Amino acid sequence: MGKIIAIANQKGGVGKTTTSVNLAASLGVLEKKVLLIDADPQANATSGLGIDVDGIEIGTYQLLEHTKKAEETIIPTTSPNVDLIPSHIDLVAIEIELVDKEDREYMLKKAIGHLREQYDYILIDCAPSLGLLTLNALTAADSIIIPIQCEYFALEGLGKLLNTVKSVQKIHNADLDIEGLLLTMFDSRLRLSNQVVEEVQKHFEDMVFDTIIQRNVRLSEAPSYGESIIKYDASSKGAANYLNLANELVKKNKVKA
Numbered sequence: 001m002g003k004i005i006a007i008a009n010q011k012g013g014v015g016k017t018t019t020s021v022n023l024a025a026s027l028g029v030l031e032k033k034v035l036l037i038d039a040d041p042q043a044n045a046t047s048g049l050g051i052d053v054d055g056i057e058i059g060t061y062q063l064l065e066h067t068k069k070a071e072e073t074i075i076p077t078t079s080p081n082v083d084l085i086p087s088h089i090d091l092v093a094i095e096i097e098l099v100d101k102e103d104r105e106y107m108l109k110k111a112i113g114h115l116r117e118q119y120d121y122i123l124i125d126c127a128p129s130l131g132l133l134t135l136n137a138l139t140a141a142d143s144i145i146i147p148i149q150c151e152y153f154a155l156e157g158l159g160k161l162l163n164t165v166k167s168v169q170k171i172h173n174a175d176l177d178i179e180g181l182l183l184t185m186f187d188s189r190l191r192l193s194n195q196v197v198e199e200v201q202k203h204f205e206d207m208v209f210d211t212i213i214q215r216n217v218r219l220s221e222a223p224s225y226g227e228s229i230i231k232y233d234a235s236s237k238g239a240a241n242y243l244n245l246a247n248e249l250v251k252k253n254k255v256k257a
Contacts, residue, residue, distance in 0.1 A: 041133075108139065
């Protein structure tokens with residue numbers, strides 16, 4: 001039975017898509033069958049896996065509209081064991097189109113529930129907002145990974161996101177769990193980065209992943225080549241970080257099981 005994990009934070013530029021793409025690729029290397037759902041109209045996860053966004057005709061938009069079955073929206077990627085439901089800029093219209101539909105928060109859950117049988121992990125790359133798209137992801141998910149940038153405004157808005165998670169637990173998805181807070185873009189040379197790590201670990205303790213994603217040039221370069229860091233430079237620090245995260249995630253879920 002596969003696990004559905006939303007990767008979300010309403011702040012942009014914190015490493016959501018980088019984490020979605022590279023965690024998916026790392027889990028694939030660990031021989032886990034992974035489906036990545038790009039639920040962001042910017043479609044960066046789609047292009048980050050080497051898919052031509054302009055050529056996308058069927059994807060998350062049709063999945064949420066229920067005009068196509070989930071199986072019809074899935075495409076293979078060059079990353080081993082990783083499939084993708086791609087996004088397109090058209091997805092930006094979905095929040096307006098779903099607003100008057102009954103059970104609009106459950107459209108994604110209804111569409112992908114049966115895919116648990118086919119995948120070990122289903123990762124959802126969320127948009128940088130707390131709108132209907134992200135709400136659909138949180139309603140469909142078993143848990144949420146929250147990337148937090150190791151910079152000054154890191155904790156700004158985190159309270160709002162955690163309140164949203166509580167609301168979703170209360171109204172739409174009582175089983176939604178916090179998989180973990182993931183510290184990203186860490187630079188050990190900066191005092192501020194170290195302070196943010198200390199603050200987050202002090203306040204959230206066991207909720208924080210042991211793995212910290214460090215700033216890495218190769219990690220920043222990989223998306224422009226349409227490749228995960230595993231494929232682009234498997235010997236880089238970024239690749240090691242995400243493989244460690246994948247191992248930590250698998251181990252954590254084995255213990256829970």
